[in-house]
Amino acid sequence: MSVFDRSDSDEFARGARTLVIYPELPGKAAVGAEARLDEAEGLALAIGLQVVRKKHYRVRSPRAVTLLGGGQVEEIAEIGRELEIDLLIVDASLTAIQQRNLEEKTGLKTIDRTGLILEIFGERAATAEGRLQVELAHLDYQAGRLVRSWTHLERQRGGFGFLGGPGETQIEADRRMIRDRMARLRRELEDVKRTRSLHRARRKRAPWPVIALVGYTNAGKSTLFNRLTRATVLAEDMLFATLDPTMREISLPGVEKAILSDTVGFVSDLPTQLVAAFRATLEEVISADIIVHVRDIAHSESDAQRDDVLSILRDLGIGQSEDDGSGPEIIEIWNKVDLLSDERRLELTAIAKRNADILMISAETGEGVVAFKQSLSAIIAKRNIVRIITIPNNDGAILAWLHARGKVDVRSEGKGNLSIEVSLSQQLWGQFEKQFPYVLDLP
Incomplete structure (x- = not known):
């Protein structure tokens, strides 16, 4: 049921004149208030609401009845009358009592952050x-x-x-x-989850690594996904443009095939109902071989967004077992470098050069994408098994098969045979042994 379905008419569904407020509660940093208001406005715009005004309130002592102070509630009511507001969005979690009382005291239909995000998800x-x-x-x-x-x-x-x-x-x-x-x-x-598990198990038996894109909503994941796969996934300057996971095949240097997954964007204070409901979808991230954390490095709150993403990944059990090699490898991509000032770009470039797990790119212009693909190939190669084998030097089929799927270096040549060093995944070595069993018998 949509939050808008509860009104007496459909007038709020699109184009509603909306007032967005962010109540800064005790313990919340004031420096993020403006960015938080901008994000709340973006959420409202994502479902076609007309944001007439946005306002930040500092709440020193949250009230059980209305969350906000009495004077603040009166001011909101006055703004509502003056600007002919239809809808009040409170960028915080409201109890049912607080929501009802705010509606009664302001005369405005009211929804909180959770209701707003649920509305977007329901539409998308x-x-x-x-x-x-x-x-x-x-x-x-x-x-x-x-x-x-x-x-x-x-x-x-x-x-x-x-x-x-x-x-x-x-x-x-x-x-x-x-x-x-x-x-x-x-x-x-649960049925869907079992089906997904079967698909994941099937992919694990296949020789193809899985790469998952994660990041804060609107960080540019879908734009990067489209550039890498030449797909046409919805990629707009809009929060939660992507909800349902999308998987496509991509080609990487020295890798026969890899699977790239685009996932739902994360957001601060993601409603607990949605974290639980979308856990099955996010399990695609858990099963990935490589996780690419895409950051909008040009955003004023990029560091805070990074912390929110890493917090959700920790909730999923990711980021705790990488040291023993059992978990996916995580790399960080600083996207939207084309939006940086020259000074800021130089500063961030110096930082990125000191960290091998950070790459700077622009998914929009393509800058840095080639280096990014080479980095993915290098990570995949690290997990490969390297063996030295001998093959007939006139057997082009074997060489073609190996070159298409892994890294090949010729070590020596003589007596009609080639000695080569080959780097392949464990699954591909299994395929090779089945397809060319006679190679193993060569001297």
Whole structure:
């Protein structure tokens, strides 16, 4: 159910005159307030809302009733009347009581950060799995807001006291209906998860490494994905342009084939309902051989965005086992260098040169992409097995097969044979031994 479906009309679905506020709560750094407001505005614009004004409030003592102070609530109501606002977006998590009280005191339909992100996800999810995940997250969110979400619940004041009125009966019926629907969705998602696991297991048996792009929303992952794969994944200057994971084959120097995965963008304070619902999708990241963390290095809050992404990866169990070689290798890509000033670019270039795991690129212009592909090849090669074998020097089929799939260096030549050093993955060595068993018998 969309957050906009609960209104009496469809006028809020698109073009609603919107006031965006960011309540800075105790412990939150003031320096990020402007960036946070800009991000909230971007989220609103992503679903076609008309942001008329945005405002930052410092909340010294959050109120259980409205979150904001009384004077702040009155000011919001006045802004709403003066600017003919239709919708209030509070860039924070609101309880059902706070949401209802803000609506009553300001006269404005109100949604919080969680509701806004859920609305975007509901509009963007394209696959059956994505829609299931969004619906499950939305029902979980709505379950605690039944009192304000269903107009017929106004009847709850009726009844005979100890028996309870029809309102209570209806609430319980609605809750049971939501619980039943959520249980069905979880079963369907488990089926999807099993199918994904089978696909992953099949890919693991195949000789192709999997590379996953991760990063903050709007960091440029889809633009990079399209450049590497020549695909046409939606890539716009818009938050959450990509929701459903997309996988394509890519070619890399000295690598027969690799699989590139584009994933949903992360965001600060991602609703817990969505983290849980999209865990099956994010498991594609867990199973990857290489994780490419794409950062918008030109963004004013790039460091904070990096911390948010790494925090979510840690929640997924990534970033804890790389030292023993059991986890995926993580490299960091500083994207959008074309947007940097000359001074800032020189400063960041000096930093990147001191860190082998950082590359600077522009997915938009293509700058640095060739070096990035070479870096991926080098990482894949590190996991390969190097063997010295002898082959007939007139057997072009073997040489062609090896050159297409790995790295080949001729060591010596004589007596009609070639001694060569070959670097291949374990799976490819298995394929080679099946296809050319006679090679192993050569002197």
